[in-house]
Structures are given as structure tokens and as C-alpha cells.
Amino acid sequence: MIKRIYLIGNPNVGKSVVFSRFTGVQVIASNYPGTTVEVSKGYLLLGDEKIEVLDLPGTYSLEPTSNAEKVAVSLLQEYPKDEIVVVNILDSTNLERNLLLTLQLIGQGLPVIVCLNMCDDAGHRGVDIDIQKLEKILNVPVIPTCAVTGVGIKLLIERIREASPVSRKKLPPEELWKEIGMIIGQVQRLEHRHHSFREMLEDASVRPLTGLIIAAGVIYTSFKIVRFVGEAIISKVTDPIFINIFQPALEKLTVNWQEKGFWFHLLIGDLINGKIDFKQSLGVLTTAPYIEFGMVLPYVISFYFILSLLEDLGYLPRLAILLDNVLHRLGLHGYAIIPVLLGFGCNVPGILSTRVLESKRERFIACTIISIGVPCVPLQAMIFGLLGKFGGFYVGGVYLVLFSLILVLGIILNQTLTGYSPEFLLEIPPYRFPPLQMLGQKLYFRIKGFLIEAVPVVLIGVALINILIYFNLFSIVTGMFAPIVQNLFGLPKEAIVALVIGFLRKDVAVGMLMPLGLSAKQLFIAATLLAISFPCVATFIVLWKELGLKNLIKSTLIMIAISIAVGTLLNFAILH
Amino acid sequence: MKTNLKKISLAQIKPNHKGRVVEILGGTNLQDRLMNMGVYKGKEITKLSHIGLRGPVVIKSGRSILALGHGVAAKVILEQE
Numbered sequence: 021m022i023k024r025i026y027l028i029g030n031p032n033v034g035k036s037v038v039f040s041r042f043t044g045v046q047v048i049a050s051n052y053p054g055t056t057v058e059v060s061k062g063y064l065l066l067g068d069e070k071i072e073v074l075d076l077p078g079t080y081s082l083e084p085t086s087n088a089e090k091v092a093v094s095l096l097q098e099y100p101k102d103e104i105v106v107v108n109i110l111d112s113t114n115l116e117r118n119l120l121l122t123l124q125l126i127g128q129g130l131p132v133i134v135c136l137n138m139c140d141d142a143g144h145r146g147v148d149i150d151i152q153k154l155e156k157i158l159n160v161p162v163i164p165t166c167a168v169t170g171v172g173i174k175l176l177i178e179r180i181r182e183a184s185p186v187s188r189k190k191l192p193p194e195e196l197w198k199e200i201g202m203i204i205g206q207v208q209r210l211e212h213r214h215h216s217f218r219e220m221l222e223d224a225s226v227r228p229l230t231g232l233i234i235a236a237g238v239i240y241t242s243f244k245i246v247r248f249v250g251e252a253i254i255s256k257v258t259d260p261i262f263i264n265i266f267q268p269a270l271e272k273l274t275v276n277w278q279e280k281g282f283w284f285h286l287l288i289g290d291l292i293n294g295k296i297d298f299k300q301s302l303g304v305l306t307t308a309p310y311i312e313f314g315m316v317l318p319y320v321i322s323f324y325f326i327l328s329l330l331e332d333l334g335y336l337p338r339l340a341i342l343l344d345n346v347l348h349r350l351g352l353h354g355y356a357i358i359p360v361l362l363g364f365g366c367n368v369p370g371i372l373s374t375r376v377l378e379s380k381r382e383r384f385i386a387c388t389i390i391s392i393g394v395p396c397v398p399l400q401a402m403i404f405g406l407l408g409k410f411g412g413f414y415v416g417g418v419y420l421v422l423f424s425l426i427l428v429l430g431i432i433l434n435q436t437l438t439g440y441s442p443e444f445l446l447e448i449p450p451y452r453f454p455p456l457q458m459l460g461q462k463l464y465f466r467i468k469g470f471l472i473e474a475v476p477v478v479l480i481g482v483a484l485i486n487i488l489i490y491f492n493l494f495s496i497v498t499g500m501f502a503p504i505v506q507n508l509f510g511l512p513k514e515a516i517v518a519l520v521i522g523f524l525r526k527d528v529a530v531g532m533l534m535p536l537g538l539s540a541k542q543l544f545i546a547a548t549l550l551a552i553s554f555p556c557v558a559t560f561i562v563l564w565k566e567l568g569l570k571n572l573i574k575s576t577l578i579m580i581a582i583s584i585a586v587g588t589l590l591n592f593a594i595l596h
Numbered sequence: 597m598k599t600n601l602k603k604i605s606l607a608q609i610k611p612n613h614k615g616r617v618v619e620i621l622g623g624t625n626l627q628d629r630l631m632n633m634g635v636y637k638g639k640e641i642t643k644l645s646h647i648g649l650r651g652p653v654v655i656k657s658g659r660s661i662l663a664l665g666h667g668v669a670a671k672v673i674l675e676q677e
Binding site: 080081083085086113114115116117120147193194197222223226227228231337340341342344345353354443444445446447448450 | 611625626628629630631632633634636637639644645646647648650651652654658659660661662663664665666667668
């Protein structure tokens with residue numbers, strides 16, 4: 021009686037893809053080690069039995085050396101051995117390294133079935149594996165698969181019940197490596213090939229000079245594509261829909277409504293020159309959907325398109341190597357670039373993925389830096405939308421301030437925090453070209469996630485703001501903070517509403533600034549402050565969960581101090 | 597025979613040169629981690645590149661490409677012909 025199926029394997033062998041194939045549950049899969057930081061759970065229908073499937077974080081060995089590995093190993097022991105099946109997933113392009121875990125699993129007396137994944141890629145690279153011989157030597161079922169296209173998955177599921185414990189001596193790793201050397205000699209044949217273009221690129225991107233040139237090219241092109249695609253969606257798709265279809269419909273609907281009434285105020289907001297202005301009216305049916313669908317969503321699509329592509333190609337670990345030197349000064353190592361990049365999409369997954377960093381110290385630094393200096397896509401889209409019309413100077417200014425903050429803050433934290441940050445030791449995956457369908461699925465999954473999380477909050481948020489304004493309740497808060505905001509930051513006191521709303525959602529907060537008629541300088545200061553000050557409530561909760569209350573308070577105090585200092589500094593520096 | 601071999605750390609050896617691991621200094625955790633990734637005493641590895649002065653070192657071990665922080669690389673001692 022099988023109660024649970026485990027998917028286990030080295031980092032970055034495609035466990036998450038197999039998991040999605042098994043359970044139909046979509047999880048994010050990328051081409052770098054450590055994509056999965058949480059254990060995913062799903063169900064597989066085997067005959068007419070529904071069996072629980074666990075996708076474990078990648079592990080090199082059953083003798084754990086990192087937290088993720090410890091989690092994986094301890095989960096394996098939750099059920100008795102005769103009630104589980106262990107599906108061991110291997111990267112066939114690198115059989116040798118993967119076999120250590122396989123031999124350990126079999127040696128533990130676990131019922132193992134081996135899934136030889138990425139078989140197509142092994143073929144391309146001239147790696148030929150004698151599967152029957154391997155099956156004989158290991159004495160467990162071995163099934164070649166290509167999970168991204170689905171080849172072999174059906175057979176793998178059919179043979180799951182064949183997994184049963186076999187007797188094998190438990191050996192220390194040194195002995196196992198010797199044994200693996202012999203197994204490889206018998207089952208693997210390498211075709212000698214000239215370096216392919218792909219291998220030359222893999223090589224060039226980890227060498228100092230060519231690597232930097234490639235990195236600069238990749239970053240510049242990515243940025244250009246994000247802007248280009250985002251703007252194209254706005255001007256060709258969303259703006260025409262809003263202005264030519266949605267606006268006339270709304271005007272027809274509300275033609276008989278009383279302009280100063282409560283419902284008109286709530287749903288439509290203020291008319292600007294007698295017309296609905298999506299950017300300034302501030303109604304639940306006008307500005308709220310326009311912010312999310314007309315200003316933010318196009319950039320969410322273009323950003324995640326590029327990020328997903330870079331992730332699946334396997335470029336990010338190479339960027340991590342090149343940036344290791346710089347990040348070392350901030351008490352982090354190169355791999356911290358991955359949480360930071362994810363944070364540019366949304367701070368929540370960024371902070372979650374700081375789990376790829378081992379020490380608490382690194383994680384505190386990374387979390388603090390992300391929540392203060394890394395603006396999420398919705399916020400960036402709004403900053404572009406609002407500040408863009410004053411020229412690239414101001415938009416660039418926001419990034420410059422944030423970038424300097426990250427550097428200064430990181431250096432200070434690195435100097436003052438006790439403890440030390442471990443060095444990195446990382447496997448660099450080969451470049452892989454994801455099937456377009458996989459890329460599309462991942463993009464769809466991320467956009468759906470964004471919409472589910474953002475839209476209700478935005479609608480409720482804007483409704484709440486309108487109610488508070490209608491009943492004049494904001495004046496209490498604005499009165500309290502007016503001296504700081506007016507005297508130190510040089511902003512009108514109405515901007516306080518926006519800064520407070522920033523705790524709810526950053527994009528709505530910037531939206532609140534739109535009707536205020538701020539000058540370029542004021543907008544610049546307000547937008548920068550919104551980026552630095554309190555992360556939105558979702559990020560705040562994850563920070564709490566990941567750092568604990570004490571460190572959350574520490575991080576928050578740093579944030580408040582910096583916000584006040586930077587706001588004041590910018591205000592007086594630009595004036596004089 | 598033995599006189600031809602010289603010991604050199606992975607941080608010092610030049611890119612595109614091979615060597616056999618003879619010793620890994622430092623704690624057992626580092627040794628275990630490297631062992632699990634396939635870098636252990638007796639294994640022949642090739643240094644591919646070295647980023648900057650005190651930056652990470654990229655090596656090829658078997659079919660794996662690994663990146664090691666500079667401090668880690670300095671602890672891996674190779675024997676080079």
C-alpha cells in the first residue's frame with residue numbers, strides 16, 4: 021500500500037517539471053539550482069488510488085550539508101519504508117554526479133525507481149547511456165524521460181509499483197565515488213565532439229572579459245525589451261480598450277447619476293473637465309482598473325516574459341559569478357542576485373527565495389536590501405507612467421538613489437552585523453532552450469498569480485480611500501504627519517494619503533499622487549519615498565515569517581530612519 | 597617521479613590548467629559539500645576561469661561546471677605536473 025511518493029534528486033534536474041506532470045499542479049520550474057525552496061504537495065491518480073506526491077528541494081546527498089537538504093532528508097523518514105516510493109530523478113547529461121544520491125537511496129533500503137531525465141539533451145551532447153545495463157547494475161527500474169515534453173512520464177507512472185527495496189551495502193561517499201566510476205565506465209559512452217556553439221557560449225559567459233560583455237548585453241537588451249513590449253501593449257491594446265470601449269460604456273451607464281452623490285463618488289470619482297479621466301478620477305470603476313490593467317499589467321507581462329526566459333536558459337547563475345565580487349562587499353555572495361532579480365518582479369517571491377542563502381546574516385541583509393532598495397514591477401510601471409513625461413532624468417534618478425542606497429546600506433550592514441557570510445559553492449547549469457509551451461505556461465501562471473493577488477486589493481483599497489475621503493476621515497491622519505511631510509519632504513499634506521496607502525499596494529499609492537498636480541521634483545521625492553518606505557502588507561507578512569519578529573522590527577526601524585533621511589536630503593539637495 | 601609534481605591551490609593555478617585534488621583544507625562541512633558535488637581527494641579537475649582578483653573560480657569536474665568562492669578555492673590544494 022503506497023501512501024506517499026517522493027520526488028528527490030540533485031538540484032536542477034527537473035524535479036518540479038516531473039511534479040507538474042505527475043499532479044497537474046503548476047509550480048515554478050527554472051534552470052538554476054534552488055528554484056524550489058518550499059516543499060510542494062500534490063496528488064497522483066494511480067489506478068483508482070489517489071497518492072500524495074511530495075516535490076523535495078534539491079539535494080546532492082543523504083548526508084545533508086544545507087538546510088534545504090536537511091528538510092529533504094527528514095521528510096523521507098516520515099513514513100515507514102514499505103508505504104512509500106522514492107522517485108529519484110537524475111540529469112542524464114551528468115550521470116556521474118547524480119549517482120551518488122541514487123546509491124545512497126538504494127543503500128538505505130528505500131524502494132527506489134530511477135527517472136533518467138533530460139534524455140534528449142544527453143543525446144544532443146553526445147552522451148549515450150546503456151539503460152538496460154544500468155538497470156541491471158542498480159537492480160531497480162530505470163526509465164528514460166524528457167519531462168519538459170512529457171516523453172517517458174507515462175511509462176514512469178506505470179512502473180512506480182515495481183519499486184521495491186534491494187539489498188546493497190551502505191558505503192561512505194569516498195567508496196561510493198569509486199563504485200560510480202566503475203558503473204560509469206560500463207554504462208556511459210561519450211561521443212567525442214567538437215565544441216558546439218552552445219558550449220562555446222557557456223564557456224564565454226563565465227570568463228572575465230567575454231562574460232562582462234555578454235552580461236552588459238543581456239541586461240541592456242532585457243531592459244529594452246521590457247520597455248518596448250510593455251509600451252506596445254499599452255498603446256496597441258490596453259489604452260484603445262479603455263478609451264474607445266470602456267469609457268463610452270461607463271459614461272452611458274452613469275449619464276443620469278448625480279455627480280456629487282456617494283455612489284458616483286465611489287465608483288466613478290471626480291470628473292476632470294466634465295469627463296472621466298482614468299488617471300485622475302480615482303473611482304473604483306475608473307482609476308482602479310486602469311492602474312492594474314492599463315498601467316501595471318502590461319509591464320508585469322513583459323517583465324515576467326524576460327525573467328522567465330533568462331531563468332529557463334540558465335543564464336542567472338552565470339550572472340551570479342560575475343557579480344560575486346561586488347556582492348561580497350555587501351556581505352552577500354553572487355547567488356543573492358537571484359532573490360534580488362525575483363524581487364524586482366514582486367518582493368514576496370524575492371524574499372522567499374533568500375532561502376537559497378545559508379546564513380541568517382546573509383538572509384537578513386538580503387531581505388532588508390530587497391524591501392528597501394528593490395522596487396517591484398507594479399511600482400516601477402507606475403513610476404514610468406507618472407515620471408516618464410518629465411523625462412528619463414527623473415526616472416533614472418529614482419533608480420540611482422535606490423542603487424546607491426543598496427550599496428551604502430549593504431556595506432554598513434556588512435561592517436556592523438556580527439557573524440560572517442559563507443562563500444559560495446554553486447553548480448552552473450548548461451544552457452537549455454525551453455519549449456515555448458513551457459515558457460508560456462510559466463508566464464501564464466505568474467500573471468494569473470499577480471491578478472488574483474492584486475485586483476481585489478486594488479478595488480477594495482480604492483473603495484476604502486474614497487469612503488475615507490468622502491467622510492473626511494483622512495484629515496486626522498494628515499494633520500498628524502503634516503509637519504514632517506511638508507517641512508522635511510516638501511510635499512503637500514495630501515501626499516500623506518498616498519504614503520499611507522503604500523502599505524496596502526504601491527501601485528495604488530502612486531496612483532493617489534496622480535490627481536495632486538505635483539511638480540516633477542515633488543513626484544520624484546514621493547516616488548522614491550514610496551519605494552524605500554514600508555513594503556506593502558504582503559511583503560511585510562513574508563518578512564515577518566522569514567526573519568522573525570525581532571529582526572523584522574530591526575529591519576523596519578532601519579527602513580523608517582532611511583526614509584526620513586533620504587526624503588529630507590533629496591528635498592533640500594534639489595532645492596539649493 | 598614525485599619531483600615533477602608541485603602543490604598549488606585552486607586560487608593560484610592558472611586558468612585552463614588541470615590538477616589532481618590532494619587536500620581540502622578547512623572544516624568538514626566544506627569537505628562534505630565538495631565531496632557531495634563530486635570534488636574529492638584524487639579527483640582531476642580543470643580550472644576554467646577566475647573572475648577578477650579575488651573573485652570566484654570556475655572549474656570543470658567530470659561533466660559538472662562549478663563555481664567556488666575565492667576563499668573556498670584557496671582551500672582546495674591541487675597537485676600539478
